[in-house]
Amino acid sequence: MKVRTLLTASFASTALLATAPSAFAAPNADGLYLGIGTGFSSLENDDDEVGDFISDGAEDFDLDDEEDNGFKGFVGYEFNPYFATEIFYADLGRTRLRGNSDANTDLESDAYGASLVGQLPITSWFTAFAKAGVAKWQTDVDGNLGGASVDLEDQDGTDPVYGVGAQFNFDPFLVRAEYERYDFDSDYKIDSFTASAGFRF
Numbered sequence: 001m002k003v004r005t006l007l008t009a010s011f012a013s014t015a016l017l018a019t020a021p022s023a024f025a026a027p028n029a030d031g032l033y034l035g036i037g038t039g040f041s042s043l044e045n046d047d048d049e050v051g052d053f054i055s056d057g058a059e060d061f062d063l064d065d066e067e068d069n070g071f072k073g074f075v076g077y078e079f080n081p082y083f084a085t086e087i088f089y090a091d092l093g094r095t096r097l098r099g100n101s102d103a104n105t106d107l108e109s110d111a112y113g114a115s116l117v118g119q120l121p122i123t124s125w126f127t128a129f130a131k132a133g134v135a136k137w138q139t140d141v142d143g144n145l146g147g148a149s150v151d152l153e154d155q156d157g158t159d160p161v162y163g164v165g166a167q168f169n170f171d172p173f174l175v176r177a178e179y180e181r182y183d184f185d186s187d188y189k190i191d192s193f194t195a196s197a198g199f200r201f
Helices: 002-017 047-054
Strands: 031-043 062-065 067-080 083-098 104-121 126-143 155-170 173-185 188-200
Touching: 031 083, 031 173, 047 062, 047 188, 067 188, 083 126, 083 173, 083 188, 104 155, 104 173, 126 173
Parallel strands: none
Antiparallel strands: 031 067, 031 188, 062 083, 067 083, 083 104, 104 126, 126 155, 155 173, 173 188
């Protein structure tokens, strides 16, 4: 997958840069920052669970494509080296269902919300972090499943999001890689893997 190749190259590049810490500068202890990133999303549920998510009594369809490209943008404020808050928007891509007679249905999801971020500065140029927050999400269900027994409805809600990541600081620039779990519903959970670049003010 092209995005996975891109992410692998990004991780390899940052690992090489880590061997030359003199090229990095210590980040500001506090202040505003923003960033944008790309990556891929992956659905973590099976056919029956997705059927329960979009309808009652769904049957006779298969998950045809459970991964897709996605992107996100974020704005944050770092209060000190150990604590920050962020607001974000994430396009979580598409899940495709294949029904009878080659009919397809696409579930396209996005979310926005806010997170608290706990940070652990390992060095002046490398920071590990964990986050937890709340996401307002929407999943648009478009198409049909042919003869499958299912009533299609768009879904939305407000549920937890949490994740972990690592950040390299090139003050005023930053580069980060992160994993996030969007816990929309017990029947529909999306994992997101992104690499982002940002700027500190």
